[in-house]
Amino acid sequence: xxxxxxxxxxxxxxxxxxxxxxxxVEPVLQHVGLAELVVGLAVVFGLYKWWxxxxxxxxxxxxxxxxxxxxxxxxxxxxxxxAMLIQWAKDYGEIFRTTSGSTTFIxxxxxKAFKELIxxxxxxxxxxxxQPMVTRASGGKRMVFMPxxxxxxxxxxxxxxxxxxxxxxxxxxxx
Numbered sequence: 001x002x003x004x005x006x007x008x009x010x011x012x013x014x015x016x017x018x019x020x021x022x023x024x025v026e027p028v029l030q031h032v033g034l035a036e037l038v039v040g041l042a043v044v045f046g047l048y049k050w051w052x053x054x055x056x057x058x059x060x061x062x063x064x065x066x067x068x069x070x071x072x073x074x075x076x077x078x079x080x081x082x083a084m085l086i087q088w089a090k091d092y093g094e095i096f097r098t099t100s101g102s103t104t105f106i107x108x109x110x111x112k113a114f115k116e117l118i119x120x121x122x123x124x125x126x127x128x129x130x131q132p133m134v135t136r137a138s139g140g141k142r143m144v145f146m147p148x149x150x151x152x153x154x155x156x157x158x159x160x161x162x163x164x165x166x167x168x169x170x171x172x173x174x175x
Contacts, residue, residue: 061095061106064088071099085109123148 032040066072075084076098085107088096094110095117108114117125127147134145143159146152 060104061097062092064092064096064098066099070101073100076100076105 064072066075075081078084088098088107089109094108094113096107096109098105098107108117127149128145130147131145134142138145140146141151141155143152143155146155
């Protein structure tokens with residue numbers, strides 16, 4: 001922001017603050033060596049990583065490391081990424097994860113792992129995504145939008161018990 005746009009009292013307060021910070025920091029920086037600076041940055045980085053860790057990610061498969069922020073986005077945009085995926089499968093195992101932008105992808109590379117996850121653990125993975133607006137508008141009781149679970153099964157059971165109209169003749173609708 002240009003200094004002409006700031007009011008005079010605001011500019012002088014800002015300049016005084018910067019001057020005060022400089023007076024305290026400059027003597028310290030004159031006595032700090034390269035080793036202390038590297039150790040300090042390593043400690044700050046370690047504290048940052050510890051403070052921003054997400055314990056929910058601990059149970060996920062191994063993550064393929066990529067560039068900061070973009071991760072594997074550029075790798076996955078190739079015309080034929082199969083060779084790269086095969087190499088990742090060899091390096092990280094039959095199940096691994098990649099990140100493209102802010103989306104996490106889980107890659108399954110064997111029939112055994114697929115069968116375990118999709119057939120045997122389907123109750124964990126085969127539900128609908130959370131839809132807060134729909135849940136709030138419907139009171140959470142519309143079967144079409146409900147996540148799979150106890151409530152969904154009970155409503156489905158009731159719907160299947162409703163008697164259906166029998167068909168009298170193939171060309172005649174009785175209902």
